[in-house]
Amino acid sequence: MDFTWWCDHILAIVNRSGVVMLIDILSGSIVPEEDHAYFLPVLERALKYKGCVFLLASQSSKEGDALHVGSTEELHQTDWIIEDRPNQFHLSRFLWHLVSFTEKTVPEMYSILISKKKYQSALDFADSHRLDKDEVLKSQWLNSSHGVNEIKNILSNIKDKNFVLSECIDRIGVTEDAVKALLDYGLRITDHHKFSEVDDDNSSKVWNLRLARLQILQFRDRLETYLGINMGRFSVQEYSKFRIMPVNEAAISLAESGKIGALNLLFKRHPYSLSLFMLEILAAIPETVPVQMYGQLLPGRSPPSGFAVRQDDWVECEKMVHFINASVKNHDILIQVKTEPFVKHFHGFSWPSIDELSNWYTNRARVMDDFSGQLDNCLSLLEFALRKGISELQPFHHDVLYLNQIIYSNDDDSEMGFSMNLAKWLELSDYEKFKFLLKGVKEENVTERLHNRAIPFLCEKFRKVSLLGNVTVSDCTNRNIEESFLVRWLKDTSEENRLDICLVVIEEGCRNFQSNDYFKTEVEAADCALQCIYLSTVLDKWSTMAAILSKVSQIQDGASQVEDLERRLKIAEGHIEAGRLLAFYQVPKPLNFFLGAQSDEKGVKQIIRLILSKFIRRQPSRSDSEWASMWRDMQYLREKAFPFLDREYILTEFCRGLLKAGKFSLARNYLKGTSSVALASEKAESLVIQAAREYFFSASSLSCSEIWKARECLNLYPSSGNVKAEADIIDALTAKLPNLGVNILPMQFRQIKDPMEIIKMAITNQSGAYFHVDELIEVARLLGLRSADDISAVEEAIAREAAVSGDLQLAFDLCLGLARKGHGTVWDLCAAIARGPALDNMDVDSRKQLLGFALSHCDEESIGELLHAWKDLDMQGQCEILMISTETNPSKFSVEGSSLNSLPNQSFQNILDVNGCFQEFDGIGDDNQDVHLQKARDVLSIVAKTLAIGDRTDWASILTENGKVLSFAASQLPWLIELSKKGEHHRKISTGKQYLNIRTQAVVTILCWLARNGFAPRDNLIASLAESIMEPPVTEEEDIMGCSYLLNLVDAFNGVEIIEEQLKIRKDYQEICSIMSVGMAYSLLHNSGLKTDPSHRRELLKRRFKEKHASPSSDDMDKLGKVQSSFWREWKLKLEAQKRLTEHSRALEKIIPGVETERFLSRDSIYIENVVISLIESVKLERKHILKDILKLVDTYDLNCTERCYCVT
Template sequence: MSGIRLTERWITLKDDEVSSSLVKDLLCPVQDDLWVAAACADRVLDDIDAQRALIDLGLERTSSAVSRIEVAIHKPRSGCENLTSYFKENLTDARLCRIRSILLKRRDRLRTFGEIMENMGTHRFSETGPGIAADIEEEAWDDPWGDDNPEAGPSSTVEKPAIPPIPLSVFLTEDISLLCLSLASQAQFAALEVLTIRHSSEVFPIRFELISRFPLFIDPSKYRDFLPALDIQSGKELQSQGTPWRAEPDLVESDDVERALSRTDGLPEESDIADFNIQQVFCKKSELFSAEELVSWYKARVEDIVSSTGMVDMALSLVQHGVSQGILGLDELGEDLTLLARLTYDASGRDDEPSEPISRAEWTNLEPREVVRLYLAQSTPETVVNDIRRLVLPYLFVLESRCERAGKPDPGLVRRLLYDWILSTELGMIVPIFEASKPTHLASQRLISDDEDLARLALACLYGSNSVDDWTNMSRIFECLPAWSFGPDEDQEDEADTTITSLNSFLAPTTSRPQVSPANLLVFFKPLPAESLSRALDILDVHLESGEILARWGVGVPLRWFLQSAHNEVQQRAWAMKMARQIDAPIGDLDSEDIWLSLLEDMLKLARPEETDTYSAFGALSGDTIRQIFFRGLLSTGRFAIAKHLIQPRHGGRLLDPHTVDDICLDCSREFYDNASSGNYNHGDMKLAYDCLSVAPQTYRIQKEREFIEATSRISSFNVTSRSGVPMLPIEIRLTKDKLSLISRVLSSNETAYRHVEVLLELVRKLGYQSDGLAEVKTLAMVADTALQAEDFLRAFEVSDRMIKAVLRLRQNAPLGADSEPVREAVEVCWVACYQLGRQSEARDVDRKMSLLGRALELCPADKIVDILASWRKLEAEQIEQRREQTSLRHSRNGDTIKRTGRVRDRTSNLSSRLQNIHMPSPALPSASALASHTFSRVAAAFPFGMHGRSDEERSRSRERSPDVQSQARHALRKGVGWLLGADEDEL
């Protein structure tokens, strides 16, 4: 094949079709060295063998030019000037030199690429593709959905050559800096190591930029050979020496040849390597770093790793490598990272772990107390002691050491920070700490080695706790405390008692400090010596026992309550009442007497009545007071049968004396009564109030209260209301000052209530008016008035007669007779009621009306006779007229008119003689109507009687038909005076 055809075939050949044999077959026969060298430099292939063949052939064809240049150099003229002239005269050799320079660099790159591939070796790949990881291949081996053949192994895995991190064509033509940075971002450390060794002059200036491209999550130990080190002798960065492929450069790479070529016109620019200013893109550091700059670089790299990834272990590995390379000033940074690594990994899994990693700057800004809290945030009671020993104490010792190095020693730092955490933690977490600090352990094994500190911390934690039911942990803490053996020392006991007393007021909540913390309490216990602490622990023992008892009965309190209520009878009494009333029996049934006896026993144990100086829960209460409170609680829960049985005399005496039982039963019954929503004593609280009275002996007071409850129930049955549509509550009935007004409410709320006179009188007696004649008279007066309003005149007359008899009986039995105030008031009520009924024109029984008016005349004061007499005279005239009509009718029938008329005159004559004996007061008196209204309003009209019977319009018409009451009174007065003077009736 001719040279032309070979060149044409080469030109049309694609890069991926080029092979080493084709290079030999197509290029070697061509005689034109320049064309062959240019063809070899023109193609950049991904096939290593083909590319090597091209480079070798190209260098072979340029070697003749090198020989000619050597001859030119040795001519007498200066090397550069001679070469420049030579290249101008021999442009072909100049071009061959330029091509040779390119091929030499390309050969070095090719060798580097080959070494990289050798270092990478071969690895296994799945048939699914080279990107599948080995762990996925292992999972595929166990995939139950895979091949049905159970004996099939990982036969799909085949051996394949290593895939180059960068294609050969790119590797040969790209800038070394860009290649290194690309490999760094891929973490191709083996390839980078080859590049660093073989091309050190080009890689060294970008060494820090190269490291910055390494992924931050990769362990620095994997790229430790790239990390800077310190030369101790020079105090600067240590520069490693590379091993380039050629110890001496080729002739065409000499400075003289390069200058001569640059001066030769007609040569194409060397465009094989990407042309850009690497200095403008990346920061090149050709000079060596000082020791301070190296420390700064390491710190910056550590901060990037921690802040970006949170992988403190990687940052710590970096620092450890720096220290091993002689970098000074990283000790404190290493300490911080070691402590931060323990927080990140050994104390990981915290619920409050921040979403962002903690940077070193954030770590250094954390307060020591906050660091201790973070270390133990996820600790459990089972792990807290070990966590303190392996996490907290090393951190605290580091802080203590730093203070010493800074010239400010703080020997109490470890204890102070550890104690602060203990004081701010719940009881369940600190119990193991106290158990690990028992005085029985060796001092070196104890977390808290000082016995006095142990006691002070326990007192502060227990009295500062809000727990009301964690007595098990409190007791476990108490069991870990030291037991000192001191003799009696009044001064030390007084000091402890003074501290307890001062805490009483200090623990009282205020607006600025609603609750006292354990840290605040520790201030009070710090000054106490061991003797006083021993006394305080004795008091604590009493309080723990008391707290357990209260919690057992469902009325638990925080331990500080015992300090607040010490010697405070009011607070202790209130809690004892709560204990007796809100009983929550631990076992059994509340209706069991044994449960209540156990409660009484525990309450007396809390009071300790046999001791004179005690700090127990109810130490300010006597035994008798406790028994009274217990009995009240028993009644308040409605266990009346048990209460009645317990007050019976026993071998050990009575629970309470009868009078006290009487008082308590009355108080509890009234409490039930006042809380009742219904007056019916067969249901609810009213039934409890009624049944409660059956516990005590039926004394007069008890019986009286029972009757009052019965009266309340009766009043409620009449549907008495306090306001429109709202039934009257029992508490309103009790608070009514004048209980007779309740009778008025009954009469006004029920139209037929007045018919049940005996029921109403019995109600009055049960309301507290037993043997009260005045109350009976007033009640009868109200009933008579109600009957009158209902126009039930027959019942009104009957009740009035009964009222008159009651008044006469009251006058007769009164010690002072008519001069006593109750008698006078009863008489006044009676005559007014008689007068009101006697003057009613609607009532037709004239005889009864005259009898009532006669009683009114008999009982009324002298200044009221005229008005009453007017009504009596009017009624008398009506009676006489009726009798005349009856006499005329009878005379026409049987001729007895004369006899009947004589009897009437005799009767009138007798009445006239009776009136002559009456002392007549001054005639200037008010009308009878005004008199009755004024008097009855003053005595009985305070009760809101119900108005029944005729309407107001009918009563108005009745009054219009009646003669003027004032004129009747004047007429009666004149007539009465005329009788006294002996005047004739017709003249009057």
């Protein structure tokens, strides 16, 4: 069979059947199979160690008989099965085989024994193998209870002193005695390194031992302190924390838990360590703890004396201090090595300064009040501080004491009911504290409260500052000077409208200034009284205000001698009476309103008007005596309160109120003025008009009483023009307009901005209303439409309504008048009437007048249409003039067979309005249509050459398409042609400003018709017109006009013939010169403007005749010489020669009347000499001025009469 050492004292035996037995060779017993702890270590160790480890691998018999080495995972699996479920498997079920052998060394076996805590076996093993026993003792100590016996038996036998010392420092026994024994043993083993015994030993090991001794001393002191504060009760956990905790933190923890006794003990045992943290520790005491419980701990002005501290150890010396300061940097170590004697000798005792103590007590008191609300505790704290000598807290103590008095006041009548903590109280200013002392006072207890609390507080805090006396009324409520608390409180009280309290205080303060501290001076009291009454906004305490002033006015010493103060008092008295009056008239205002009234003049005026308005509305209505009393009150108000208001304004508003109240007779008297003020007539008139308007516009009907009142108002000034205008409006609305069927209420009239709307309403309200032209115009005048433009607008509205209603005759009459007035907006109606049907008294001139007016005022879009209509009327007018002048009828000359012949009475307007294309010949058969068209075309060809419009030359189509052209060509044109051919019509007729003969007028009419319809006139027609114009007698302007007509001739030589004919028939010199000038201009224009258009030639003619009789310039002559045709040059030279002869003949006739100019010009020398000699003889005796002309004449004709002329000269 197989066998191996399973562990140190167990042998594993395996038989052939696979049964494994573990035999403990020490006891000789078989290890039970259930003890799986013997199997697990070896199975685990097999994978970790190399070498000779006896390891058995097993395999379940169920899997086969073959034995093989299992894998590592299988071994682990086997371990797990054996460890977790050992009872489920039996070792006999596994097959085993040897894997390897291993061996154990002596140290390994020694370590195994120690780890197995077989300390005796380990000691024996150490003895047998001569090993160090410290390892066994250390393990035994570490696994012991660390009691006193263990210290004696185990720890004391350990040779490793570092281990022993660390255990003395770090190990805490389970009992008090064990802890003390450990600490004492630590002190014993460190006592061998004193500075006196070991000289010059500066090794780190020695210093570390000394540091360890300091730690042990500190832990022993802490143990004693811990046992003291816990009254002998020991707890390992609590002590372990306490001994390493900074002592100040421990003290704070005790303070927070309210353990005052323990805290007191801590302060006694560690006074030097806690001195720096004393205030912090005391502040940690709960605020609810009564101060009496820890009063002995509270610091005083100086530190206490006589602290009991243990005797110094040898290590607590100066050398150790230097070492610690130089080498130890660990904060925790520093805390553990600074024992109380150490701190005492080398740090001393620290005590807070007075300021620090004062601040701490102050903050502590505030915190106590904030967190607990126990003001008594705060007060007790401060009393302890004062007893301990901190007198600097005296003011703060007083503040807390005053607050305590306020809160715990026992006044039965007090109504304060407020909460105030100390922090808020201290944040208050001294004045606010003063106010709190007087909070809730009434008239009955204000004096007592002042004497008992407020005045003492005032005297303690501040000295009162005297007020400046030279202060005006206007700034009595807004000054930047110091005031006593009492004055400020009185002002605040007056702002709360508690004037009764102010009265009591001022009355008490004015009794005796020497015996009380209310007011410093009499001036201060008086000024305070003034400020109080002006700061109050009460509206019903006028008697109280007067009483306050009366108390001040009784002062005799000093105050009455201040002039400014007296003035202010008088002003205040006047303001009080004025306020009483405003309240009486139901317009109450606070007294301070009067101080700033001057800056709000508008508001004051509104108040005056409001007083009057409310006085008027009172029922029953006021009598004349009450109105008179009110007038006196208004004067008093102006004098005492509102001196900046004008007297005239007051009278104006008062009169306005009388008028509104219906007191017309009383208003008449006041409007004339009073003894103190007079009212200007213009303002009085304006007042009357305004009042009348208010009455009138407030009328609910046209027959109510307000209408009568409005009339009565206006009757106060019946002669005024403005008043009469208002009365006219009332008459128009109440009388005139209702007669026209228009009822407009005054309020409706007020909303109508333009009175013209009312007129239009009257015109259109009833059918036929437009007939009443005069009445409508009268209403318009009453309504203020009095200007010529306004009347024209009214007539226009009437005319339009008449036209809409079909009364064209009235519309025509009105439009004709409006056209004469130049009322341009009616142009459209004028145009419509002018183009409408015939009316009585409407002739062509009237139509033309209306159309001409419409043309001069119409818009751009209507110009063309109206111009055509005007031309039609002009043509009709010309024909009618010719008919009247010649007493002929166009029908006698119309084309034979035309339907117009059967309409002898047809008007020219109807003829001109024909729009049919061929409707006038509807009664003619188709066979004769061409004949009649040919006749009309023949008549037209007499005066027209061809069409001027485009390329259209087919007159037949024009005649058939345009009925107007055909009608005129068939009816009027033959008649006009006949008139233009008759030469006996030489008398001139009037057409506007021109006077033309009948023949000329007929030609002009034909030309106008041709031009309008686009026909080009023949030259003989134009020449006929020019001859008619230039027919003597003629003016220069008529010659120019005739020349302008001649320029339109196609054949210019026809013009030459006409001009030469005029030269032959004219006898007058001026006319001859005029026609010659025209002829020369005509020739010049034809040469220079031969190829220009007619408009250009007209411009040339116009510019030419501006030069009148100026001779042609050299440029003109040169231009004339360059013309291709020589006819115009020769003809012009001929005309110039004729003109020179004419001028010469004119000069001869002027010198020698009755001379035969032909013989002179033919140079008949005998005749010329005889005439000149006889002329000389006739002037010998007269010495006339013509002798120079005679001499010139003699020289011109080379006569031998020079000597006679000189003799005569």
